Amino acid sequence: MKALCYSRYGDRSVIHFREREPGDPGPGDVLVNVTAAAINPIDWKLREGQMKWIYPLKFPVTPGFDFCGTVAAIGKAVSNVRPGDRICGMSNRRAGAAMAEQCLCAAKAIALVPKGLSDEEAAGLPLAGLTALQGLRDRGQLHAGMRVMVTGASGGVGHLAVQVARRRGCRVAAVCGPDNREWVEGLGAEEVLNYREPDWLRRAGVFDLIYDAVGTIGFGRARPHLRTGGSYVTTLPGPAIWLDQFIRASIYRRRARTFLVKPSGVDLAELLRACKAAKLRIRVDRSYDWKNFAEAFAHSEGGHARGKVVLTLGAPDASRT
Ligand SMILES: NC(=O)c1ccc[n+]([C@@H]2O[C@H](COP(=O)([O-])OP(=O)(O)OC[C@H]3O[C@@H](n4cnc5c(N)ncnc54)[C@H](OP(=O)(O)O)[C@@H]3O)[C@@H](O)[C@H]2O)c1
Known part of the structure; x- marks a missing residue:
């Protein structure tokens, strides 16, 4: 599968597309076909090495904590979702790993996305x-x-x-x-x-x-x-x-x-219920096809996003691989 990846600390020029394996889901994991992934400041702070003294990375890294997608496969102990379900979540992996065609995530960190919420909105919500x-x-x-x-x-x-x-x-x-x-x-x-x-x-x-x-x-x-x-x-x-x-x-x-935010499917479900009841609105400032990831990161890194910056997963640009 295609994934965004970097193998050293640096600015956004260190990110490139790369072929990677998502791995097999452990007993409590789900494998997700990702349709959208949001950018959060933590994604570029980690990549720039701003947190390396307390939070060193193991390279190569696929960034991204927030995702929306459909369940591709589930681990033996998973009972809250089934393959095909539309879900969103905050990755519990060390540096994320959501900016990829597929990602693994703990089932306890995801929730079902209600109708009426777009993939971009659902991806922008978790973290x-x-x-x-x-x-x-x-x-x-x-x-x-x-x-x-x-x-x-x-x-x-x-x-x-x-x-x-x-x-x-x-x-x-x-x-x-x-x-x-x-x-x-x-x-x-x-x-x-x-x-x-x-x-x-x-x-x-x-x-x-x-x-x-x-x-x-x-x-x-x-x-x-x-x-x-x-x-x-x-x-x-x-x-x-x-x-x-x-x-x-x-x-x-x-x-x-x-504090440091913790992935939680229970809390996420509460937020999604509020979205469904129109009591919480998530604003997507701009969504970018993920082949334009550099532009999207630049937007987030500029510090003036109005709401969320989101990547949608189409076919990656071969020239960047
Ligand atoms: N501890 C945790 O677990 C945790 C979790 C999530 C985020 N964070 C941190 O929280 C911070 C915010 O995250 P975020 O996702 O909300 O970032 P963000 O979306 O990139 O925030 C951008 C917004 O901040 C506004 N802003 C910038 N300086 C401001 C100021 N002095 N007063 C008021 N508004 C200002 C900007 O408005 P203007 O365009 O008007 O300047 C812009 O709308 C980041 O540093 C992030 O790393 C920590």
């Missing part, structure tokens, strides 16, 4: 949606009535986080640039804050929870805007937030947390 849900619910202890700030509200994680918080009865202040104001407002944000204005944070007020989906505020700046006992949750792990979490937060009687 970003799970990050929004797990970050708000588990780390942020989200509950109805909270006043919540979401940064990066026009990005893959943020636009879903705004909706998750709204759906759970919170009042949401969404932080985005001026060009995204209108559609972010349409996601249900009570208030939209323009992060390009110099003093936007000073005027933001006080929150029960600040969900820093792009990790640009930091606990130090967020702290004066948290009520006593309030939480700051960032999607960007690192020494600063660990120090905040274990030392500074308790001094200031606030909580500071970070």
